Amino acid sequence: MFGVQYLVYGRYEGGLLPVPPWTPGGAILSYAVGVFLIFAALSMAAKWNVRLFATLLGLLFFFCVVFLHLQHLSEVVHNGRERTRALEPLSIAGAAFVLAGIFPGGGNAPWEEAVTGFSRAGRHIFALPMILFGIQHFMYSAFIATLIPAWIPAHLFWVYFTGVGMIAAGICISTQILGRLAAVFLGLMFLLWTVCLHAPRVMASLHNGDEWSSAFVALALAGASFFIATTIGNRR
Numbered sequence: 001m002f003g004v005q006y007l008v009y010g011r012y013e014g015g016l017l018p019v020p021p022w023t024p025g026g027a028i029l030s031y032a033v034g035v036f037l038i039f040a041a042l043s044m045a046a047k048w049n050v051r052l053f054a055t056l057l058g059l060l061f062f063f064c065v066v067f068l069h070l071q072h073l074s075e076v077v078h079n080g081r082e083r084t085r086a087l088e089p090l091s092i093a094g095a096a097f098v099l100a101g102i103f104p105g106g107g108n109a110p111w112e113e114a115v116t117g118f119s120r121a122g123r124h125i126f127a128l129p130m131i132l133f134g135i136q137h138f139m140y141s142a143f144i145a146t147l148i149p150a151w152i153p154a155h156l157f158w159v160y161f162t163g164v165g166m167i168a169a170g171i172c173i174s175t176q177i178l179g180r181l182a183a184v185f186l187g188l189m190f191l192l193w194t195v196c197l198h199a200p201r202v203m204a205s206l207h208n209g210d211e212w213s214s215a216f217v218a219l220a221l222a223g224a225s226f227f228i229a230t231t232i233g234n235r236r
Helices: 002-011 024-047 050-078 080-102 110-141 141-148 155-175 177-203 207-231
Strands: none
Touching: 002 024, 002 141, 002 207, 024 050, 050 080, 050 110, 080 110, 080 207, 110 141, 110 155, 141 155, 155 177, 177 207
């Protein structure tokens, strides 16, 4: 769906992963990114060259963070919105590397060694943004509380509760201490956010691209958490 959005917009958008909106290249490169994302997604869904395309997907998201988002390092450090826009593709990059490691390799030895290294680091790359997302729940609690639907009581309680949960999940996934359990509950949380928080906001603003992007980020992180859970144990 990120790829579809690139083809629809024909340009880089603020809330659309992974390329920041101020990146040069215009319509041609945005279409290229969209086509690649769709092709990579279909390939992985069909289990065709998953190791290759998951690695390429992870590298795209990771390089966009390191070489594009971090060009505006001051904004990433001091601006919560820009920080989130950098951390989201970083977390998906880590998940893509983990996914690549699930599938067997073969062929070029240096490339396979690199993929193995990425896959080993992927769990930690995924976990770090979860910890920082959790910290942001305390930094921007009043704003995040406004995103919770009115029918859910005790908004601030849930902001702090999920913030603590994300920090704990990130630490558990990185250290593998109760890592599988933490990843499963993290996935359930993102899935519930998709259904209870993001879906109503999308339905209320069908032409708002940011709402669509946010919903698919939550859905992607739910799926990522679930398959990461299959790769780690529950070391006590």
